[in-house]
Amino acid sequence: MTLADLNTGQSAKVVTINAQDALKKRFSSFGLRKGALVNIQAVSMTKSTMEVSVGATKLAMRFEEAKEVAVQMV
Amino acid sequence: MKTLNIALVGQPNVGKSMLLNSISNSRLRVGNFSGVTVEKAEVSFVFHGTQITITDLPGTYSLSDYTLDERVTKDFLEHESYDLILNVVDATNLERNLFLTTQLLELNKKMIIALNMMDEAKKEGVCIDDEQLGIILGVPCVKVSAVTKRGIGKLINRCIDLANFNQELSKLIYSDVLEEELQNITSFLSEKKYKHELDHRTLALKLLQENKKTYKQMHDTPIWVELLPILREALSHLYLHYDTKNIDDIFEDERAAFAKGAVVETVSYHKQKSKDITQRVDALLIHKIFGIPIFLFFMWGLFQLTFEIGSIPMEWIDAFFVALGVAAKSIFGNGELGSIIADGAIAGVGAVVLFLPNIMILFFGIALLETTGYMSRVAFLLDGFFHKFGLHGKSFIPLVTGFGCSVPAYMSARTLKNDKDRLITLFIIGFMSCGAKLPVYVLFAGAFFGTENAGNVLFIIYIMGALIGLGAAKFLKIFIFKGKDEPFVMEMPKYRLPSFKLIWHTVFTKSLMYLKKAGTFILSASLLIWFASNYPKNYELQNAYAQKIELTSEVTQQAMLANELNAALLEQSFLGKVGKFTQPFFAPLGFDWKMSVALETGLAAKEIVVSTLGVLYALGAEVDEANDSLIGEIKKNIPLASAVAFVLFVMIYLPCFAASIVFAKESGSYKYLLYLFVFTTIVAWLVAFAGYNLAKLF
Ligand SMILES: Nc1nc2c(ncn2[C@@H]2O[C@H](COP(=O)(O)OP(=O)(O)OP(=O)(O)O)[C@@H](O)[C@H]2O)c(=O)[nH]1
Ligand SMILES: [Mg+2]
Numbered sequence: 171m172t173l174a175d176l177n178t179g180q181s182a183k184v185v186t187i188n189a190q191d192a193l194k195k196r197f198s199s200f201g202l203r204k205g206a207l208v209n210i211q212a213v214s215m216t217k218s219t220m221e222v223s224v225g226a227t228k229l230a231m232r233f234e235e236a237k238e239v240a241v242q243m244v
Numbered sequence: 245m246k247t248l249n250i251a252l253v254g255q256p257n258v259g260k261s262m263l264l265n266s267i268s269n270s271r272l273r274v275g276n277f278s279g280v281t282v283e284k285a286e287v288s289f290v291f292h293g294t295q296i297t298i299t300d301l302p303g304t305y306s307l308s309d310y311t312l313d314e315r316v317t318k319d320f321l322e323h324e325s326y327d328l329i330l331n332v333v334d335a336t337n338l339e340r341n342l343f344l345t346t347q348l349l350e351l352n353k354k355m356i357i358a359l360n361m362m363d364e365a366k367k368e369g370v371c372i373d374d375e376q377l378g379i380i381l382g383v384p385c386v387k388v389s390a391v392t393k394r395g396i397g398k399l400i401n402r403c404i405d406l407a408n409f410n411q412e413l414s415k416l417i418y419s420d421v422l423e424e425e426l427q428n429i430t431s432f433l434s435e436k437k438y439k440h441e442l443d444h445r446t447l448a449l450k451l452l453q454e455n456k457k458t459y460k461q462m463h464d465t466p467i468w469v470e471l472l473p474i475l476r477e478a479l480s481h482l483y484l485h486y487d488t489k490n491i492d493d494i495f496e497d498e499r500a501a502f503a504k505g506a507v508v509e510t511v512s513y514h515k516q517k518s519k520d521i522t523q524r525v526d527a528l529l530i531h532k533i534f535g536i537p538i539f540l541f542f543m544w545g546l547f548q549l550t551f552e553i554g555s556i557p558m559e560w561i562d563a564f565f566v567a568l569g570v571a572a573k574s575i576f577g578n579g580e581l582g583s584i585i586a587d588g589a590i591a592g593v594g595a596v597v598l599f600l601p602n603i604m605i606l607f608f609g610i611a612l613l614e615t616t617g618y619m620s621r622v623a624f625l626l627d628g629f630f631h632k633f634g635l636h637g638k639s640f641i642p643l644v645t646g647f648g649c650s651v652p653a654y655m656s657a658r659t660l661k662n663d664k665d666r667l668i669t670l671f672i673i674g675f676m677s678c679g680a681k682l683p684v685y686v687l688f689a690g691a692f693f694g695t696e697n698a699g700n701v702l703f704i705i706y707i708m709g710a711l712i713g714l715g716a717a718k719f720l721k722i723f724i725f726k727g728k729d730e731p732f733v734m735e736m737p738k739y740r741l742p743s744f745k746l747i748w749h750t751v752f753t754k755s756l757m758y759l760k761k762a763g764t765f766i767l768s769a770s771l772l773i774w775f776a777s778n779y780p781k782n783y784e785l786q787n788a789y790a791q792k793i794e795l796t797s798e799v800t801q802q803a804m805l806a807n808e809l810n811a812a813l814l815e816q817s818f819l820g821k822v823g824k825f826t827q828p829f830f831a832p833l834g835f836d837w838k839m840s841v842a843l844e845t846g847l848a849a850k851e852i853v854v855s856t857l858g859v860l861y862a863l864g865a866e867v868d869e870a871n872d873s874l875i876g877e878i879k880k881n882i883p884l885a886s887a888v889a890f891v892l893f894v895m896i897y898l899p900c901f902a903a904s905i906v907f908a909k910e911s912g913s914y915k916y917l918l919y920l921f922v923f924t925t926i927v928a929w930l931v932a933f934a935g936y937n938l939a940k941l942f
Contacts, residue, residue, distance in 0.1 A: 191492075195308055196305070196731075199340075199344075200733070212527075214530075214627070219628055228737075229733060229736065230735075231731075
């Protein structure tokens with residue numbers, strides 16, 4: 171299951187990040203890495219972009235990127 | 245005098261620029277989104293006998309991956325000389341901020357940490373033990389707030405102390421496993437008494453991190469043979485322990501663990517975390533269905549205000565300049581001197597100053613967008629839409645900046661990582677009408693539409709420009725800058741209620757710049773235009789008309805002849821000749837030669853479009869109506885269809901000279917500037933042509 175499968179309001183824990191190196195590093199500098207707790211804040215109408223909170227940070231990302239983050243429900 | 249050079253480093257949007265403004269009373273740009281500062285800026289001041297220079301750098305999330313603006317920071321840290329690093333961190337988001345801190349600690353520089361946003365932290369119930377944190381990190385930590393200015397004095401004092409005393413640089417302590425391997429290598433280097441500019445621990449660290457430069461340096465030294473097996477073993481231990489062969493990942497984990505540990509030991513939450521206001525506001529502003537309509541409504545409202553409120557002082561300013569012109573003529577006479585002052589300087593500058601109220605309202609709107617945190621929300625809302633046009637959601641930020649001025653907009657495109665995305669964005673920034681184009685729109689909208697509709701017309705003009713820009717982006721993406729889509733990941737800052745001071749500061753700085761430009765650049769340009777439209781003199785023509793005028797006794801006949809003379813003189817001036825020469829190009833769009841010239845002089849700066857019209861229509865004004873306003877002249881002399889075409893042309897064609905230079909620099913080549921010129925001129929001409937013919941139907 172990936173971040174892209176969650177609904178607004180749901181929380182989950184990051185299991186692995188399968189993105190290529192550059193994106194993975196970017197995620198990591200935002201605090202989005204293995205073990206982090208995430209919560210879906212909002213999803214755009216066309217289901218193209220979502221807002222995710224990680225710790226005290228809120229991130230906007232596309233669904234394509236979210237698909238590369240494997241998560242586990244908590 | 246003693247000098248102290250400080251590098252201001254931190255993650256984006258933590259308040260570096262604002263802190264520096266508070267420290268030194270400077271006027272650096274501040275905004276509530278990531279990537280406000282994209283170029284380093286130095287500020288110098290004297291404090292208790294020390295000459296302190298602080299360099300504000302673009303924010304960077306980490307030192308290991310970078311966009312162009314982050315690159316500025318990395319380069320500065322690695323290659324420039326400075327005495328200490330002032331690391332600004334957001335106290336309300338400590339863990340993520342400390343991740344960068346751990347990287348900065350490895351630079352082997354003196355460092356001090358400013359825990360900024362303490363006012364906000366207090367409100368959120370976040371308590372930080374700064375002493376303890378200082379001990380863990382081995383660098384002093386000072387609590388400050390750039391907004392309330394608390395702790396600022398203490399911070400500077402600590403900086404000076406730190407610079408004056410030599411103490412051992414702090415070391416980041418890693419996990420036991422990693423420390424053990426480091427120790428092995430370090431002691432081997434020490435035993436061999438290996439000489440290097442770096443100390444042994446740092447060297448060992450670089451070796452473990454597979455630093456290319458270090459490897460290259462040591463590879464050809466005799467010690468390498470013995471070092472290699474030790475290194476290999478150390479790495480294989482690490483690989484085994486961390487279950488990965490990616491050394492970057494290992495260090496990243498280490499840093500994250502360190503940051504987490506530091507936060508656990510020093511941060512406590514005092515009250516129950518208050519309800520997340522940002523989340524509640526977001527529920528409305530980025531609502532699935534209402535989000536975009538709300539944004540459009542805000543924009544529409546802004547243009548209504550721009551016109552409705554702006555046109556009140558505009559009438560006074562207009563009356564003032566008209567009176568000034570009349571006064572100048574009565575003081576200096578109707579001759580050359582009176583004309584250059586009234587028709588050149590006053591008409592030209594007046595035409596630009598006239599629009600200051602509108603510009604201020606527009607800047608006010610942009611300042612609100614920039615400082616509240618709404619900017620990133622709109623980028624979020626529009627990303628899906630932008631994506632269809634081959635644009636990156638983050639492009640929204642430079643594009644919006646473009647509504648103010650193209651120069652900072654071009655620079656802010658640096659925050660886009662992918663070169664093709666960046667180029668596409670650079671190419672279409674001009675389609676977002678900059679503040680200097682607003683006067684043209686207001687002038688024409690005001691002349692042809694009543695006050696009730698002018699605001700709507702403005703709104704439509706801006707939206708249309710943006711839509712044509714999106715179309716252009718799609719075209720560029722399909723045919724020219726083809727490429728894969730760059731991932732879109734962007735931080736959404738908290739909503740912040742900007743202080744009146746911050747907004748005023750932003751609007752005031754920009755307005756002042758506008759007025760300064762009017763008083764200097766526009767003034768000289770207006771004088772130049774006056775000369776070019778008054779010379780060469782043609783005495784034959786003047787004499788011929790003088791005789792004709794003498795011969796008739798009828799007053800109306802005389803006035804008509806005088807008007808004819810004016811027009812004929814203007815047409816054979818330098819500017820008139822240029823206008824006449826290029827008019828064929830613009831003729832299909834319905835422009836007379838005056839409009840053509842205004843477009844050409846507008847290449848220098850868009851404000852000059854209106855000042856040229858101001859001068860030309862003041863000179864060409866019919867003698868009996870010398871004190872008519874510019875709006876009146878436009879209404880009288882230009883048909884609606886030509887006006888529509890003119891506005892469309894201005895909307896799209898090449899931005900001003902200064903912006904063009906910055907464009908060339910940011911795109912990396914003058915070749916691109918040439919493309920931009922050709923591209924925008926063709927698009928502008930075609931759109932204006934279509935607009936002209938459509939408008940003629942009505
Ligand atoms: N409440 C509060 N807000 C602050 C403080 N310092 C800065 N801000 C706000 O934080 C936002 C970011 O400030 P900037 O100074 O532009 O941040 P920066 O670190 O220079 O950002 P970049 O240039 O993008 O790297 C602005 O909206 C400021 O008003 C503070 O001490 N308290
Ligand atoms: Mg800044």
